Amino acid sequence: MATGTTFDVEALRRATVHASDGAKIGKVGEVYLDDATDRPEWVTVRTGLFGSSETFVPLAGATSTDDELRVPYTKDQVKDAPRTDADGQLTPDEEERLYRHYGLDASTSAATDTTTGTTAGTTGAEHLRGEGTGYTEGTGQRRGEYEGLDELGAAQGTAGPGAGTTTGTTSRRTEGHDTSGPTTDEAMTRSEERLQVGTERREAGRARLRKHVVTETQTHQVPTSHEEVTLEREPVTDRNRGAATSGPELSDEEHEVVLHEEVPVVSTTVEPVERVRVGTREVSEERTVSADVRKEEIDLDADAPRADAGRDRDRL
Structure with a gap:
């Protein structure tokens, strides 16, 4: 779809999109160029909380002044546009849905310009950010009915109504497409879960000192001594006669002797005997872990004859 106004790509990237009534919609995210003219045709607008979403809006009828891009649509119309991944290209189905949402006729909005010679870009109704890859030679319309891209990135299918033909590297085989969703693609992606094994450190227990x-009984042998009374008799001789006759001749008399003995005495003292501390050491061991993982399997169930007709089903 060719737009009547010429826009500068860098200026568009800095612009803020406003609705037809002047309401601010959001900042421009990406700029998409027309394959045939290399002119900006679509922009994405960052909407949602903190610009987390991007919505496509066409530049047809838009005007640009300074850093403001005003489009002829309401804010709600832009925000309610079909969600499309801003992955660098628009498929024909995605573009068709956007045309319908904004009330544009894709068949009459196709570019009327024709290209002669070598044009940079990919064929088909794709719109790429910046400069495309591959070359298309010849003259003809750049829009038509396409079935997809082959592995080399070249368009395949037949060109729509237009004055001329498009030549280049094409594939004549029919590519499959996804029938379970609104968009078409060429292949399925098979995914599977991979078991990631690692370790994490966590608290296993605590040790305290x-x-x-405590009281215990200790027994020791202690030598002791004591005095005992002994009676000694000795005759009176000239040697001790004086001491023996110093008292009265006949009288009552009493003599006392003090006896002594040793007894065990117990006392205690506190003395440091050792130091005790607690520490840790690493011990390595092998453990076996197991977990369930899922994976996708792709089955081929074909009604038409195939080269490997001897097999009923293929599992990939």
Whole structure:
């Protein structure tokens, strides 16, 4: 779809999109160019919380002044546009849905310009950010009915109504397409879960040192001594006669002797005997872990004859 106004790509990237009534919609995210003219045709607008979403809006009828891009649509119309991944290209189906949403006729909005010689870009109704890849030679319309791209990135299918033909590297085989959703593609992606094994450090327990007092009985042998009374008799002789006759001749008399003995005495003293501390050490061991993982399997169930007709089903 060719737009009547010429836009500068860098200026568009800096622009803020406003609705027809002047309401601010959001900042421009990406600029998409027309394959045939290399002119900006679509932009994405960052909407949602913190610009988390991008919505496509056409530049047909839009005007640009300074850093403001005003489009002839309401804010709600832009925000309610079909969600399309801003992955660098628009498929024909995605573009058709956007045309219908904005009330544009894709068949009459196709570019009327024709290209002669070598044009940079990919054929088909794709719109790429910046400069495309591959070359298309010849003259003809750049829009038509396409079925997809082959592995080389060249368009395949037949060109729509237009004055001329498009020549280049094409594939004549029919590519498959997804019938379970609104968009078409050429292949399925098979995914599977991979088991990631690692370790994490966590608390396994705690150890504490505590000190308390216990009482025990100790037995020791202690030598002791004591005095005992002994009675000794000796005759009176000239040697001790004086001491023997110093008292009265006949009288009552009492003599006392003090006896002594040793007894065990117990006392205690506190002395440091050792130091005790707690520490840790690493011990390595092998553990076996297991978990369930899922994977996708792709089955081929074909009604038409195939080269490997001897097999009923293929599982990939």
